[in-house]
Amino acid sequence: MTAIEPNENQLATMMAAAADLDTPVVMINLLQFKPDGVANYQRYAKEVMPFLEAVGATIEYAGEASHVVAGDIDRPFWDAIVVVRYPSRAAFVSMVTNPGYHENAHVHRAAALQSTHLVATDPWMQI
Secondary structure, three states: OOOOOOOOHHHHHHHHHHHOOOOOEEEEEEEEEEOHHHHHHHHHHHHHHHHHHOOOOOOEEEEEEEOOOOOOOOOOOOOOEEEEEEEEEHHHHHHOOOOOHHHHHHHHHHHEEEEEEEEEEEOOOOO
């Protein structure tokens, strides 16, 4: 089974970085849905908004992975990509450890996803 939750090491790394870095973090969500997962993810998107707003996070982009432009595969592995900017790693950790988030929003995410990669990014180029 593919993991859709962070393992202990991944969560510990993020929490340690949250303590050390007080800079914005952009999270790249690569999403592969279960056969009936799109509707569940749309419900998650609605339910997660108050939790994102509470920590000052914003959705920068959400879209379907429509086709491969370059690479050695015929179609994208991921169904969709969502990019979320958090004011800090601590804000992200605060949201995902909030019991209300798990009770009201996360259950729909778990029901939606077959697989996911959630990648924390740091800027390296001024644009």
